[in-house]
Amino acid sequence: MKRPEPIDEEIILDNTKYIESDTDLKGVITDCNDYFAEISRYSREELIGQPHSIVRHPDMPKVAFKILWDRLKAGENINLAVKNLAKDGRYYWVFTHFDFKKDINTGEVVGYVAYRKTISKKVTDTLLPIYRKLVEIEKTEGIEGSEKYLNNLLEEHGLTIDSLLDEIYKLY
Numbered sequence: 057m058k059r060p061e062p063i064d065e066e067i068i069l070d071n072t073k074y075i076e077s078d079t080d081l082k083g084v085i086t087d088c089n090d091y092f093a094e095i096s097r098y099s100r101e102e103l104i105g106q107p108h109s110i111v112r113h114p115d116m117p118k119v120a121f122k123i124l125w126d127r128l129k130a131g132e133n134i135n136l137a138v139k140n141l142a143k144d145g146r147y148y149w150v151f152t153h154f155d156f157k158k159d160i161n162t163g164e165v166v167g168y169v170a171y172r173k174t175i176s177k178k179v180t181d182t183l184l185p186i187y188r189k190l191v192e193i194e195k196t197e198g199i200e201g202s203e204k205y206l207n208n209l210l211e212e213h214g215l216t217i218d219s220l221l222d223e224i225y226k227l228y
């Protein structure tokens with residue numbers, strides 16, 4: 057599927073609704089709610105069966121998704137603020153919480169669920185320059201460079217990725 061050309065126009069979410077999607081262990085969308093389709097401007101049929109990167113925005117650094125996948129594979133959640141790209145090129149920010157789908161008999165993780173809510177502009181205004189800096193580093197130094205930069209930044213401030221995100225979300 058052709059990638060939409062991003063435009064600098066935001067889609068504002070309804071704060072009473074959740075954007076929900078289920079994926080398999082590789083991040084391929086296996087189900088989603090109507091609100092995801094409405095906001096992303098893709099139909100549910102277009103979304104289901106596609107990798108979740110269908111809504112990946114170029115302002116999102118690779119390292120954010122590396123942290124996400126490391127967490128999910130370790131069976132841990134992360135509350136991640138994500139800028140997503142809609143089919144019409146507009147963007148929407150979401151505060152995402154992840155959950156695990158487990159086989160009822162074996163307890164084995166068989167997939168993931170993401171629940172997304174709206175997020176305040178104060179938070180996204182704080183995060184965007186950090187994300188953009190990481191994207192810029194990735195252009196020349198790859199994900200190793202952005203990971204190193206992020207780890208140094210956290211160490212300098214005595215923070216972990218979760219405490220940094222918590223500090224930023226307090227701006228909510």
Ligand SMILES: Cc1cc2nc3c(=O)[nH]c(=O)nc-3n(C[C@H](O)[C@H](O)[C@H](O)COP(=O)(O)O)c2cc1C
Pocket residue numbers: 077078079082083107108109110111112113116121128138140154168169170
């Ligand atoms: C349950 C679940 C939900 C996800 N939701 C999003 C999302 O909303 N936006 C996004 O860009 N990536 C999301 N991802 C991450 C994607 O799978 C992918 O790692 C990311 O888009 C980066 O794509 P790339 O590695 O092809 O560059 C999600 C992954 C999972 C498991």
